[in-house]
Amino acid sequence: MPKILIPSPLRKFTGNLAEVAVSGATVGESLKNLAEVHPELRSQIFTDEGKIRSFVNVYHNDEDIRFLDKEATATADGDVVTLVPSIAGGGR
């Protein structure tokens, strides 16, 4: 089972969980299963058409899935999937 790391901006949709273990043979499947368990996350990660939103980056271990097999990137036990949303804070 891959482990999905939830960044703090999205933790309000996972009941404050920072890590969620889900089943899934690919990154895409794992994220869909994550959205089943935490339905409020769905619109944060996916568009209405079911595509991963362009401003949410998904990493498989330390690699961007855009440079692997995208959503079809295979996941194994112990793998870490990380959601990296844009944040812009810093000034005021």
Add this chain to the structure above:
Amino acid sequence: MSTGALTNEELQRYSRHLILPEVGMEGQLKLKESKVLLVGTGGLGAPLALYLAAAGVGTIGLVDFDTVDSSNLQRQVIHGTSDIGRKKLDSAEDSIRELNPNVRVVRHEGALTSENALGIIADYDVVADGTDNFPTRYLVNDACVMLGKPNAYGSIFRFDGQASVFAHEDGPCYRCLYPEPPPPGLVPSCAEGGVLGVLPGVIGLIQATEVVKLLLGVGETLKGRLLLYDALNMRFRELKLRRNAECPVCGDNRTITKLIDYQEFCGMPKTNAPLESGEILPEDVNAMIARGDDFILIDVREPHEHQVRNIPQARLIPLATLPAELGTIDGSKQIVVHCKGGVRSAKACTLLREKGFLNVLNVKGGIDAWKV
């Protein structure tokens, strides 16, 4: 500014640098001859400015248009209590001078814009991006790529931080990581979502570290790596970043070759734009309240924001709970919706209109623009 040698005072001041082989006399002189631009003197800009000044960076440029507010002091350590109400540029310049009078401070008062960014950044060796909004993030990135200036990037939100070095040598840029900004309203700002006061200290000093390394040409920078910091669980992680060959600004076939309208790119409502249909100004809502008009005023912010400041006549219905509360709103009446800046309330208005509410107005500029 004298170049080529350090004064006796400087030799004393920088003695702990001078005995480091990686810095030494040559490195210290490099720092003295360097020019670094800090975009924003807020949470990230404060530690950046203080430590870069202390380290002996010869010229520090500051871009800011803001004044010091008491809510800044929880994290913006370059400003003090007696600075409240002063221009951040004045306050920051005083702090830098007190710390290290050898530093030349160049003030760029106002916002960084598509019109002035290239002219300002061209004079500097390295840029450190400490802004608080997506349009300026993309503007700084694009300008740095076009001018070939490395950008020490840092960003914070609540308990999370990110840092990297963009637009350096053959490395990726911010757009390689995030080709598009999130739609307005989906990702709250620190003003809306909060930020742990010590967080910008950590991220700002990671940026400052990268700036010093870039200037000295030593070590391995964060080029091609994204550092993630989770303060709540005290974890650092590192992800690989690659230059995207299809990146519109730094890729193989560049489609963005001059600065664009970043407000528009990020889908922000234009400031000073005339009222759209369906909008109302705060002063007109005040007039309705004063006349005793029969209407419903709804505040769609979160309870903690409401607690800080609210319009007494407004009913608090946080945006996320609005769908469940529709049945409790009298659709025969005029409905006026506000939030902090007008973005969330615009979404609420869209939802209400979709659900058949006919007379719905959005307060332009939100409570931030509201004078009572």
